[in-house]
Amino acid sequence: MVRFRAVLLVTLIGAMVLTAGCSGVLDSGPSVSNTQTQLTEYGPAIEFNYSVSDYSQVLLQRPDGEVVTDDTIEPNQSSSALLMGDPQPGTYKLIVQQGGETVVTKEVTFDGPNAHVREVNANWSGSVLHDVSVTIENTGDLPFYVKSGTVSVRDASVNGSLYEWIPANTTETVTVSPSFGALVVEESGDVRGQVSIRAANETFTDTFAKSFEGPNLKVVNTSSQWNGDTLTHVTATVKNTGDMGTTATAAVYHGEEQRAIDGFGTRIAAGETVQYDISSFSYIYRATSGGDVDLSLVVNSSAGFTTTPLSHSVTGADVTITSLTPNWQNGVLQNLKFTATNEGDVESEFTAYITVGGEEIASPTYRIGGGETATFSYGDGLSSGYGPIYTVTSGGDVDVTVSVSTPGSTGTSEKTASASFEDVSASINADATFYEQMNGNDYELSSLDVDIQNTGGLPVSYDSIEIEVDGATRSESLYSTQSIASGSSATEYLSFTDAIVVSDGSHDVTIRLKNGGETVLSDTVTVST
Structure with a gap:
């Protein structure tokens, strides 16, 4: 009975030893391997492979002994990562715990980041510095954190935030851009700029030139x-x-006189082309005579003046008369109209010389623009002069001529219009008053009422009346020139202080209507004492 138990004990012990040996072969226990750094969207992390048979707690301990992160790892997974926080050189520990007991500790040692600037490239647009690209090489075994950068040019500087990680054993390019605006170089010459990159505990500085x-x-x-x-x-x-x-700025000059300018100045970047539109409230310049115009465009900037001629030739005024229309009414020239063309470019003031029947009647002045055709009038009481202009006193042809001479021009232009008129025609009757003299044989012609009826197509104009009776003549001047229109009549009352003495009976009286000493019309009537 005792042997059996021993055998059985031995057997049981042997079985236990065998079982334990088998367990060691099938399950090697928790493990951590293949550690490496990695940049995630949340920052640097240690990535590792692991093997556990149950849910476990994994801790990351920094070189200073502080646990920065922890996480739960699952038996059905084989890799994980823990954030490193602010990476430090030294030894990190990955600690795997189960039930509060440490089952695996994995040490990972880092020398730290090793960064330096390899290249600097400034992004210029003309004299405007938009940003600076800095290529940084990190030959260390930990990521390198870049916080911000500063770009300085001459006396100006701008800051820009970066907040970028440069992975271990990697070369990256960061760009320093101003938060607001840009750096502008205002003066020519050599420019030496400086860029500073600030990390957590150090600052890198390099230069660029242009x-x-x-x-x-x-x-x-x-x-x-x-x-x-x-x-x-x-x-x-x-x-x-x-x-x-x-x-x-861009301005138009006539000699030394500025005639118009475009605004208060336009910014022109390097390589840029702009257009200036220059005008004035009414006009920029008006030529007063023909010939070449002395105008120039002046562009003024910090670089100095740029002058460009604005060549233009102006044709001098040249006025010609193209038509003439006199307005005749029963031998009276009431007014006239004429059309003139200025074949030049320059506005002109010209004098029109009006001649009727060989007599210069008037010389009014008019104005006409360059290249214009206009109609002018004289004698209408509006634009120039008051009519009537001329009265025909005898039959025949009457020429109306308008001639012009343009200032600055050697030639003249004229237009003539002719009209034909019949002779003056009128019937004259008279009523005489006689006084008997003391002798009873002679009579004195005291007064004569002369009735004049215009029977022709011309007005009858006269300023005095002469009578002749039995060889004796008397003349009476009127206060003003009288004019009897066609179809009209008038009566002139003549009295004589120096009476004409005639005998009793009938007498022929010759009546002469005169104008300016010339006889316009005469007729003979018979009167009785």
């Missing part, structure tokens, strides 16, 4: 809008062929 010759403005094209003798608008295309921007 040389600027300055702005160079060129007038590419000009266009001038002329209306006859008047410049109303100028368009100028200006290109900056230099390597710096500048602010420029």
